């Protein structure tokens with residue numbers, strides 16, 4: 001199964017099994033072990049309209065064709081007009097706001113990865129193209145996520161097209177964006193269930209919370225604070241980063257990590273869909289190798305998580321301060337760098353005392 005994942009997500013690796021030519025893109029064997037490149041729009045092997053339609057039916061009509069958010073600023077996108085001056089003006093205002101980019105469903109927070117081919121503009125005569133955004137996406141819901149993910153990953157595998165998960169679009173390396181891909185958007189998976197006592201396998205018997213994959217840091221912090229007694233989660237520093245998406249599977253560091261350990265250390269159980277489309281629970285007793293790999297092995301690598309349960313340690317009193325090193329008292333740059341050096345020299349002391357710097 002692991003080999004299979006490599007082929008799915010790093011298609012160039014498949015070349016080592018193949019002749020150097022990347023053509024044809026069509027699968028040469030039925031089971032993916034010899035695929036060359038993924039099929040992209042325009043290729044003969046790209047699914048036909050009829051196939052997309054049939055797929056849409058199997059997932060209850062939840063498939064969406066990707067239209068860039070800024071298409072509202074243009075006379076035309078792929079032969080159709082989405083022009084809406086008021087919506088465009090609002091988008092221009094919002095385009096620097098992280099929350100607004102997250103809501104676009106497709107755009108990355110680092111714009112570079114979209115190829116910036118459909119930017120908000122006051123001139124509707126300019127050209128808007130899809131760039132590197134997905135071709136189709138599924139805005140999944142709590143009720144349908146397991147089925148949506150399973151059907152989508154199976155469709156992508158059978159049709160040899162790219163597949164990706166897009167949560168908030170924070171990924172620094174653009175992994176939540178992908179040309180010619182079918183994306184599942186997990187942003188609406190917002191369920192949160194606190195439990196005073198975790199009853200699952202393993203040694204832990206403290207309090208816990210089960211969250212959907214779309215829950216963001218600030219949302220969970222606010223809810224944890226409302227519990228009686230108050231609890232915490234080891235979330236990130238950035239309030240809009242997904243708590244349960246890429247963050248946990250990438251390790252996850254944040255203000256409480258020096259006290260309680262990394263974010264990934266807190267996970268007790270993952271409910272996931274594997275690359276074979278199977279629904280699996282990964283914890284201390286069930287698929288424990290997958291459980292171990294998911295706890296920091298990198299998002300989008302071992303499985304797609306739609307729900308997980310994490311520890312909720314007790315609240316801790318916190319205090320914060322800001323050190324300001326500026327030119328009010330001196331412009332001596334050698335002295336400035338001496339101060340920076342002293343600051344870094346104390347790093348171990350900060351960590352040993354539970355500080356986040």
Ligand SMILES: Cc1cc2nc3c(=O)[nH]c(=O)nc-3n(C[C@H](O)[C@H](O)[C@H](O)COP(=O)(O)OP(=O)(O)OC[C@H]3O[C@@H](n4cnc5c(N)ncnc54)[C@H](O)[C@@H]3O)c2cc1C
Nearest residue numbers: 167168169170171175236237238242245246253299300305
């Ligand atoms: C402004 C900013 C501040 C940040 N602050 C912190 C911080 O304080 N601490 C920290 O540790 N990190 C921080 N990060 C990094 C952040 O945690 C990672 O980029 C993380 O991968 C984002 O996850 P996401 O789900 O929100 O974003 P996305 O970009 O939507 O997804 C990121 C990756 O995770 C995959 N993924 C998403 N959901 C799932 C899922 N359910 N199952 C499997 N794969 C999934 C995506 O396919 C993609 O590969 C920050 C990033 C930014 C841009």
Ligand SMILES: *[C@@H]1O[C@H](CO)[C@@H](O)[C@H](O)[C@H]1NC(C)=O
Nearest residue numbers: 001003004029030031032033
């Ligand atoms: C692919 O098919 C071949 C031949 O039928 C088989 O030996 C191999 O195990 C299959 N690989 C996968 C990943 O299913």
Ligand SMILES: *[C@@H]1O[C@H](CO)[C@@H](O)[C@H](O)[C@H]1NC(C)=O
Nearest residue numbers: 052056060061062063064065
């Ligand atoms: C999928 O079906 C729904 C419901 O009929 C429809 O609204 C939607 O536009 C379809 N998606 C695509 C990509 O055609």
Ligand SMILES: *[C@@H]1O[C@H](CO)[C@@H](O)[C@H](O)[C@H]1NC(C)=O
Nearest residue numbers: 087090091094097099100103
């Ligand atoms: C713009 O931002 C406002 C306030 O954050 C929000 O209510 C609105 O939905 C956003 N509009 C768009 C088009 O993103």
Ligand SMILES: *[C@@H]1O[C@H](CO)[C@@H](O)[C@H](O)[C@H]1NC(C)=O
Nearest residue numbers: 074075121122123124125126
């Ligand atoms: C867009 O094109 C139309 C028709 O050619 C022209 O009348 C109009 O001035 C153009 N608008 C801008 C902003 O260039």
Ligand SMILES: *[C@@H]1O[C@H](CO)[C@@H](O)[C@H](O)[C@H]1NC(C)=O
Nearest residue numbers: 115116117129130131132179
């Ligand atoms: C990406 O941007 C470059 C530079 O503008 C352009 O030449 C190329 O056609 C774009 N590719 C896609 C797929 O949008």
Ligand SMILES: *[C@@H]1O[C@H](CO)[C@@H](O)[C@H](O)[C@H]1NC(C)=O
Nearest residue numbers: 322323324325326327328329
């Ligand atoms: C410099 O730091 C002092 C506090 O030591 C603060 O009062 C002042 O506003 C700062 N000046 C600038 C330019 O940031």
Ligand SMILES: *[C@@H]1O[C@H](CO)[C@@H](O)[C@H](O)[C@H]1NC(C)=O
Nearest residue numbers: 326327328329330331332333
């Ligand atoms: C340092 O330089 C700034 C900008 O030239 C000036 O405003 C400030 O007074 C200087 N500070 C000292 C302590 O001389």
